Amino acid sequence: MPVRCDLFCAVIDNYGDLGVCWRLARQLAAEHDVAVTLWVDDLASFAHMAPGLDAAARTQRLGGITVRHWDGDMAEAVPGELIIEGFGCPLPARFVAAMARCQPAPVWLNLDYLSAEDWVEGCHGLVSIDQATGLVRHFWFPGFTAATGGLLREAGLLAARDAFQADRSAQAAFWQGLGIAEADAFSRKISLFSYENAAIEALLDALAESESSTLLLVPAGRALADVARWAGTRAATLTHGTRLARGRLRVVILPFLSHDDYDRLLWACDLNAVRGEDSFVRAQWAARPLLWHIYPQDEGAHLAKLDAFVGRVNAAAGQPAIWATAQQAWNGLPGREVWPALLAELPRLAVAARDWSARLATQPDLATGVMRFYASRVE
Ligand code: TRH
Numbered sequence: 001m002p003v004r005c006d007l008f009c010a011v012i013d014n015y016g017d018l019g020v021c022w023r024l025a026r027q028l029a030a031e032h033d034v035a036v037t038l039w040v041d042d043l044a045s046f047a048h049m050a051p052g053l054d055a056a057a058r059t060q061r062l063g064g065i066t067v068r069h070w071d072g073d074m075a076e077a078v079p080g081e082l083i084i085e086g087f088g089c090p091l092p093a094r095f096v097a098a099m100a101r102c103q104p105a106p107v108w109l110n111l112d113y114l115s116a117e118d119w120v121e122g123c124h125g126l127v128s129i130d131q132a133t134g135l136v137r138h139f140w141f142p143g144f145t146a147a148t149g150g151l152l153r154e155a156g157l158l159a160a161r162d163a164f165q166a167d168r169s170a171q172a173a174f175w176q177g178l179g180i181a182e183a184d185a186f187s188r189k190i191s192l193f194s195y196e197n198a199a200i201e202a203l204l205d206a207l208a209e210s211e212s213s214t215l216l217l218v219p220a221g222r223a224l225a226d227v228a229r230w231a232g233t234r235a236a237t238l239t240h241g242t243r244l245a246r247g248r249l250r251v252v253i254l255p256f257l258s259h260d261d262y263d264r265l266l267w268a269c270d271l272n273a274v275r276g277e278d279s280f281v282r283a284q285w286a287a288r289p290l291l292w293h294i295y296p297q298d299e300g301a302h303l304a305k306l307d308a309f310v311g312r313v314n315a316a317a318g319q320p321a322i323w324a325t326a327q328q329a330w331n332g333l334p335g336r337e338v339w340p341a342l343l344a345e346l347p348r349l350a351v352a353a354r355d356w357s358a359r360l361a362t363q364p365d366l367a368t369g370v371m372r373f374y375a376s377r378v379e
Contacts, residue, residue, distance in 0.1 A: 005082040208246040213250070313356055
């Protein structure tokens with residue numbers, strides 16, 4: 001009998017919570033033979049990311065998992081043996097009470113947010129006791145070292161990436177599919193996924209004034225406001241297929257891509273601007289240089305997280321110094337002048353990014369870690 005897992009996702013904002021939970025759900029089903037039910041409270045947002053999803057269906061099968069709309073107290077639900085709550089979303093009291101009636105009690109994990117900070121190693125695996133039932137909840141912290149919960153990485157991901165990056169005809173077909181058959185004519189390609197970001201203007205100026213030609217791909221989203229301001233137009237005019245040109249820069253607006261196509265975009269670009277958590281991790285698996293727009297938090301708490309990540313990469317993979325300065329400039333700290341220097345270093349940054357990706361890949365992936373932990377609890 002496969003292990004039954006209930007994975008809960010409350011959509012707070014944007015797409016990261018969903019992206020992570022959906023990815024984990026699919027991997028548990030595909031690689032660990034787990035019967036996963038993914039409970040999502042906002043199916044309309046999910047449908048934006050998952051093309052085959054019916055936002056009106058309360059229950060449906062999608063890519064090897066069951067997706068259910070989470071909109072009540074779940075009085076009728078029968079808990080599985082493994083319960084994962086995404087990012088501390090509180091579970092309905094009646095569901096927790098049903099968990100407490102199970103014999104044995106399910107293994108209960110809270111999947112937390114990713115950070116490269118040192119404290120993560122100390123907090124990964126800590127427990128809290130549910131006051132009402134006495135059930136034990138384990139904190140699962142993703143991270144960049146063996147003493148953390150690891151990073152999501154599907155079994156065939158890096159082989160698929162390597163095959164794609166070595167195959168010019170596969171890349172040409174990908175660009176053709178996006179309606180950009182001319183992509184290969186550009187010296188470099190850059191993808192841009194960020195929140196509203198005042199640094200976009202200076203980067204685009206540097207690309208326009210560069211000696212080398214650039215194709216900038218911008219999937220629909222919050223960065224369009226700054227791209228529009230740079231272009232002197234309204235964001236509403238920037239829709240799928242819109243092309244803008246200035247100097248040596250051509251900008252193409254893309255639709256919001258499927259997960260698989262977004263991976264291919266990251267694999268195909270020479271620099272990827274990413275944000276939040278899931279795209280940030282995917283860019284590291286792309287083994288290409290990245291600019292991380294970290295999710296802004298109150299009182300600048302995110303800047304410590306940015307520093308921790310940059311410090312960890314620098315210690316391991318020895319990036320050219322401009323990379324750290326560029327991460328800061330991309331996140332609102334002074335540094336308008338960094339972009340030409342960053343672009344000049346892209347070839348060396350590419351070598352370092354590949355090295356970093358290979359180092360990360362020596363650690364067990366997050367889904368495997370979860371299932372090993374589960375096995376250790378039920379032995
Ligand atoms: O969307 P994000 O900013 O998400 C999150 C959430 O805001 C969350 O609350 C916050 O705590 C966290 O960031 C840090 O960024 P993220 O995590 O990169 O998620 C984006 C998802 O969208 C990811 O799964 C990749 C996917 N995506 C596509 O599928 N197609 C696309 O074209 C693009 C650009 C992204």
